[in-house]
Amino acid sequence: MIFHDMAYLGHLYDVNGYGNVFEKFKIGPSVAINPGNAYLVPKDSPYQSIEEIIDAAGNGEEIKVAIQPGGVSEIGFSALKNAVKREYPGKEGNIVAVNTGSQADKNQLLFNDYADVINGSVQANEQFTRLPESDQKAMRFVWLTARNETIQKANSEGLGETTREDLLNYVSPNASVPMTDKQNFTFDKEFFFIYNKGTDQKIVDCIDNALKEVYAKGDIKKRQKELFFIPNYMPSSEASKHLKGKMADYKKIINNIQS
Known part of the structure; x- marks a missing residue:
């Protein structure tokens, strides 16, 4: 199957049914990044930036953040809470999760003033910006979790x-x-193959080699960028090492805000 970072984030957040993907399965090649993971506020929000939100929480204001718990939606929330803890120790409790479901549910919480910030995406929420x-549905971006170099690669x-x-x-x-002290949080939502643990390595190698040829030809790259993917x-071995590194970094953040 093709999945994304939820494969290991679900395990870090103890979501039912998510074991350690690196132990239970065989990691295949990565194929694309969705660069659109975002956080938004109402257009008339007093907070003009993500830094102002961190400072507001540090100065005693409760900031309600609508997320879908346990995965891609929550990792940015965890990073935000971790940042407040770093900058304003003891004040991280002012970043409060409003747990909900779909993007439509998160949007509705913002429309009804039940949330100050929501997790969204460029693809789903750009139209509202x-x-x-004066429109109740108007919102604006304050933060994209993607790396700067990832966005630089977009059309x-x-x-x-x-x-x-x-x-x-x-x-x-x-x-x-x-x-x-020296690094900002970033998160690229990456898509990659997952194989059953017993998959013959010859099959894995065959797909690695086929994808290498497809990407070298270049048509798929053009099409992905047209659809706002990077x-x-x-290849599988490189992707597995890279994703394990991401999991280790994000585990530190989650453990820090739980301690």
Whole structure:
């Protein structure tokens, strides 16, 4: 199957049914990044940036963040809470999860003022950023979790009426969510193959080699970028090592806010 980072994040968040994917399965090649994981506020929100949200929480304001718990939606929330703990020890409890389900549910919480911030995506929410501030559904981006270099690889037109240059305003270092003293948190939502543990290595190698040829030809890269995906082929061994590294980094964040 093709899956994404939820495969290991679900295990880190103790979601039912998610074991350690690196032990239970065989990791195949990575194929693409969805660069659109985002956090948004109402267009009339007093918070103009993700830094202002961190500072507000540090200064005693409760910030309600609508997420779908246990995975891609929650990892940015965890990073935000971790940043508050780093910058304002003891104040991380002011970043409060409003656990819900679909993107429509998260949007509705924002429309009804039940959340101050929501997890969303460029693809699902960009249309709402075009609305006038007087519209109840109007919202704006404050943070994209993707790496700066990931957004740099997108087509210049971006998505909808939001250009690549617009999007770069919401990624590190322009939008700063500290993870360590020297590093901001980033998260690319990556898609990769997962095989059953007993899959013959010859099959894995065959698909690795076939995908290498497909990506070298280049048509798939053009098509992915047209759909606001970033081509990201890595062979199985490289992808497995890379994803294990991500899991280790995010485990530290989750453990830090739970301690």
